[in-house]
Amino acid sequence: MGTLALLQVFVCAAGAHLLSGGLDRPAPVPPAATAAPAPVQVAVATAGPVLAPGGGGPVPGKGSLAGRLGRAMKDPALGGDVGGVVVDAASGEVLFGARADAAITPASTTKVATAVAALTSLGPDAKLATRVVLAKSGMIVLVGGGDPTLAGPKARADGYPRRASLATLAARTARALRASGVTSVRLGYDDSLFSGPRTAPGWKPGYIPEGSVAPVTALMIDEGREHPGRSARQADPSRSAAAAFASLLARDGVKVGRSPARAKAPAGAREIARVASPPVYELVEHMLTESDNDLAEALAHQIAIKEGRPAGFTGGARATEAVLRDLGVGRGVSLNDGSGLSTRNRISPMALARMVALAASPGRPRLRAAISGLPVAGFTGTLGGRYDKDPTKPAAGVVRAKTGTLNGVNTLTGLARTADGRVVSFAFMADDVQDPQGAVRALDRLAALVATCGCP
Incomplete structure (x- = not known):
């Protein structure tokens, strides 16, 4: 197999989006009013589809894997x-384990748990709506639906997923207002869908406003x-969104008196406009590929709502854990x-590998976005700049992870297709790291050892 074949194509089963070598994201979906261009025929050198659960090859030998990985884990x-x-994706058989049940700080591999729980609880086709309702005479309320991807007036219209737009909502x-003869309103905004603190236990003070994550609100x-893009965060995202909405209304011929103020939308208030987010499966794909913290927190809060728990960090955490327990x-x-x-999270390597194997199962099509969203080694997302040096090159294109x-923490979990054509899930985790760059190289080498195993 030629590992320098720079065009590896993977068909994402959840969203049918094409990923080709060197592209960071799937090509944006053309608007409904625009005819899609004719497909381009590309000669492709494949290493076998990573998404084919189980593959047709033999299961790697436990002794061979132990010899390869045991030494490498002592780096x-x-x-x-x-x-x-390492777990066989088709049968669930454990092929290699070293402290597989240890409670280790997962860092962003936590998003795999959030992805699996969100797809299960919310469903892959659910959307998050941002609405405007009539509150009382002369007042409208902008109601946040927990969609952090809502595009503001300065955002570009391209990209994947195709986001809802505040300008469209305005x-x-x-x-609707002009049709009723209204040209002047007072504006309130309601972000009460989420509750509790806006930062999580175990978050470091420097995360906000430097740019790791925004204070979590429903608007x-x-x-x-x-x-x-990548810039500092607003201290009050809800208020900033409402101010932008007021400016857009004025541009569209509706005057907003006074500054927008927080207000609770009355129960049963008449809705006059709405926009909806991309479906959850697209949000999950984006969250995993780009390691999007804001989107992960929004989805966790939505899981809490769906599962009947308080819509905060604690409710989201307990709801996610409960959904995962129900899945086994x-x-x-x-x-x-x-x-x-959060530095307080703990997940075992075994739990992560089991989640990945479950999402890859042909019997769980609703979970497939948790696989199609995983970065492809050497090509996309957070793995786009990795797997380009020996001894990791052989894993380029055949590992999704x-x-x-975090400071002192480096982890990696995903799927690999072995040299014999078997698909396995894996998780490698370290949370006492003193040499972060060295740890990244070591983790990539472990995944490469799995992928290149023609191990009887």
Whole structure:
């Protein structure tokens, strides 16, 4: 198999989005009013589809894997608290384990747990709505639905997933108001869908406003950023979103008197406009590929609502754990947030590998976005700049995995297709790391050893 074949194509089963070598994201879906271009025929050198559960090859020998991985896990760069496991994706058989049940800080591999729980609880096709309702004479209320991807007035319209737009919501609102002869309103905003603290237990003070995550609210634009892209976060994302909405209404011919103020939307208030997020499966794919903290926290809060718990960090954590337990993959999972920024989270390598194997199962099609969203080694997302040096090159294109990084923590979990064509799930975790760059290289080498195993 040629590992320098730079065009590896993977068909994402959940969303049918094409990922080709060198692209960080799937191509944006054309608008409904625009005819899709004719497909381009590309000569492809494949290493076998990573998403084919089980594959057709033989199961790797346990002794051979133990010999390969046991030595590599002793790399000093991984520090003194390391665990790892390899599981046959089709049968669930444990092929290798070293401290596989240890409680280890997962960092962003927590997002795998959030993804599996969100797809199970909310469903892959659910959408998050941002609405405007009539509160009383002369007042409308902007009601947050917990969609952090809502695009503000400065955001670009392209990209994947195709986000809902605050400008579209303002235009629809203005059109409805003008149709009723209304050209001046007072504006309130309601972000009460989420409750409790806006930061999670175990978050470091520096996460906000430097840009790791925004204060979690049910109403925000551009993930709470001051400017779209990677920038500092707003101290009050809800208020900032409402102010932007007021400006857009004025541009569309509706005057807003006074500054927007928090207000509870009355029960049964008449809705006059709404926009909806991309479906959950697309949100999950984006969350995993880009390791999107804001989206992970929003989804965890939504899981809490769906499962009948308080819509905060604690409710989200307990709801996620409960959903995973019902799926049979919750043992060894203790959460405090949905993104993995919390230093208090603990997940075992075995739990992560079981989640990945479950999501890859042909009997669980609703979970497939938890696989199609995983970065492809050497090509996409947080793995796009990795697997380009020996001895990790052979894993480029044949490993899909979620990374995790905090101070002192480096983790990796996902799927690999072995040299014999067998699909296995794995998790390698270290949370006593003194050499982060060395730890990343060591984790990538472990995944490469799994992928290149033609191990009888």
